Amino acid sequence: MQNHILSDLYRIVKEKPDKTAYSDGENSLTFREVYQQSHSIGSYLYKQGIYKKPIVIFMKKSPQEIAAFFGTVAGGCFYVPVDEEMPCERIQRILDNVRTPLIICDEATAEKAAVFQVGNCIIKQYNELIQTERNEEALKDIYDRAIDTDPVYIVFTSGSTGIPKGVVACHRSVRDYIEQLSEILEFDENTVFGNQAPLYFDACLKEIYPTLKFGATTYLIPKQCFSIPVSLVEYLNTYKINTICWVVSALTMVSAFGTFEIVKPQFLRTIAFGSEVFPIKQFQLWKEAVPDAIFTNLYGPTECTGMCCYYRVDREFDEEVIPIGRPFPNREIILLSEDGGETLPGQQGEICVRGTALTLGYYNDRERTDLAFVQNPLQSAYPELIYRTGDIGRYNQRGELCFVSRRDYQIKHMGHRIELGEIEVNVNAVPGIKISACVYD
Amino acid sequence: MEELLNILRELHPEVDFETEEHLIDGMILDSFDIVSLIASIHEEFGVTINAGKILPQNFNSAKALYALIQEIEEED
Numbered sequence: 001m002q003n004h005i006l007s008d009l010y011r012i013v014k015e016k017p018d019k020t021a022y023s024d025g026e027n028s029l030t031f032r033e034v035y036q037q038s039h040s041i042g043s044y045l046y047k048q049g050i051y052k053k054p055i056v057i058f059m060k061k062s063p064q065e066i067a068a069f070f071g072t073v074a075g076g077c078f079y080v081p082v083d084e085e086m087p088c089e090r091i092q093r094i095l096d097n098v099r100t101p102l103i104i105c106d107e108a109t110a111e112k113a114a115v116f117q118v119g120n121c122i123i124k125q126y127n128e129l130i131q132t133e134r135n136e137e138a139l140k141d142i143y144d145r146a147i148d149t150d151p152v153y154i155v156f157t158s159g160s161t162g163i164p165k166g167v168v169a170c171h172r173s174v175r176d177y178i179e180q181l182s183e184i185l186e187f188d189e190n191t192v193f194g195n196q197a198p199l200y201f202d203a204c205l206k207e208i209y210p211t212l213k214f215g216a217t218t219y220l221i222p223k224q225c226f227s228i229p230v231s232l233v234e235y236l237n238t239y240k241i242n243t244i245c246w247v248v249s250a251l252t253m254v255s256a257f258g259t260f261e262i263v264k265p266q267f268l269r270t271i272a273f274g275s276e277v278f279p280i281k282q283f284q285l286w287k288e289a290v291p292d293a294i295f296t297n298l299y300g301p302t303e304c305t306g307m308c309c310y311y312r313v314d315r316e317f318d319e320e321v322i323p324i325g326r327p328f329p330n331r332e333i334i335l336l337s338e339d340g341g342e343t344l345p346g347q348q349g350e351i352c353v354r355g356t357a358l359t360l361g362y363y364n365d366r367e368r369t370d371l372a373f374v375q376n377p378l379q380s381a382y383p384e385l386i387y388r389t390g391d392i393g394r395y396n397q398r399g400e401l402c403f404v405s406r407r408d409y410q411i412k413h414m415g416h417r418i419e420l421g422e423i424e425v426n427v428n429a430v431p432g433i434k435i436s437a438c439v440y441d
Numbered sequence: 442m443e444e445l446l447n448i449l450r451e452l453h454p455e456v457d458f459e460t461e462e463h464l465i466d467g468m469i470l471d472s473f474d475i476v477s478l479i480a481s482i483h484e485e486f487g488v489t490i491n492a493g494k495i496l497p498q499n500f501n502s503a504k505a506l507y508a509l510i511q512e513i514e515e516e517d
């Protein structure tokens with residue numbers, strides 16, 4: 001079957017078994033190891049009779065965590081990454097929502113994993129699961145029976161009621177996204193990714209799946225490097241990283257403190273950024289430091305699998321904001337006015353997305369799914385969903401889409417999407433607090 | 442020193458900055474904390490900390506950070 005996210009792994013493991021697929025610098029996995037370890041995990045799921053279920057992955061960010069994702073999918077299930085960085089209450093809410101039969105943890109997280117209220121769920125360590133004998137016949141059968149609208153993962157995003165929303169994506173939308181993104185950013189087998197995004201966000205799709213598609217390599221840059229700008233650039237140079245897709249705040253952390261006067265990235269050729277507006281002064285510092293690189297602004301909501309608009313920077317900017325440009329192929333952007341029709345040229349409206357990129361909705365949450373994933377108001381002849389982002393945009397005179405503001409109280413902090421309402425709900429739960437209001441400065 | 446401790450406590454009230462020596466190695470301060478910290482130090486002490494000085498050994502403890510501030514003040 002063509003449209004399965006693991007079909008690239010099965011092809012590339014034959015072509016480049018010994019190439020490093022994922023590494024954090026010290027600890028690496030080759031494509032063969034990724035294949036073997038993920039198939040052991042898939043075989044464990046089969047042996048336990050766990051099928052078509054969400055599997056929570058609670059591991060330290062590592063190459064092994066990625067293999068655990070693939071193992072889950074190889075076993076016909078879908079992965080739900082949670083992380084030590086998340087507050088325990090948030091993890092518990094996620095566990096309450098997905099009701100997983102299995103949590104895969106590692107040595108670093110095992111103690112914490114044991115604290116959660118999880119009913120009959122099994123908690124197992126990765127190192128134990130990869131000892132499982134591979135049952136290739138069973139996994140082949142699971143693969144053949146999969147269809148491309150089956151879920152691949154659930155990632156949780158902030159919800160204004162205080163309950164996080166689990167966005168469920170399927171094979172079809174992930175495949176489509178990776179296909180278009182790879183063409184736009186011109187990934188190939190020589191691409192060396194320097195990953196910044198946590199693995200519990202859709203943002204990491206940009207590296208982990210193209211790595212399979214091209215037999216490229218992804219370095220998971222240790223989080224600590226992002227606090228020490230000089231070491232971060234040295235890390236990029238040490239591993240000859242040529243492609244980064246980072247949140248703007250990670251880029252400005254480097255440029256704002258004069259890092260480039262000490263050390264410059266030597267191998268970067270593709271710099272994609274997004275999730276926030278890039279302050280022009282910082283952007284200029286990057287352009288001066290890496291003049292030959294191609295800079296691309298990316299925009300897109302988790303609910304549409306990843307990024308869905310792009311703008312390749314092709315002119316000078318001084319005061320004007322960098323546009324989010326135009327949609328990736330195979331998606332359409334509709335700007336809706338407040339009365340529910342399409343906006344007139346030049347007017348601003350809510351950015352809505354149409355196409356295969358749409359995820360399946362929010363897990364176990366029909367109500368909030370129906371509010372955001374709605375019938376296309378521009379036609380009523382057949383069922384067709386669009387996703388309402390809540391972002392306000394408008395086209396500039398060059399016909400490029402620009403982000404204007406939010407329709408509600410959602411903010412971006414260090415690239416993280418946060419509903420101020422979620423903070424208020426949690427603050428209100430603190431004894432002694434009667435009512436609170438959250439503002440973002 | 443007291444001003445610096447107040448800045449740090451505002452970022453992480455739960456940390457004992459008088460004794461903690463692994464603010465970076467122990468991942469207590471993240472990149473956003475560092476940015477906020479450098480901005481507050483600039484405001485309070487009029488001192489600019491550049492990338493060359495943003496090193497684990499200068500940020501691992503309040504004491505080391507205070508020594509850094511004094512060092513930059515003297516250079517100016």
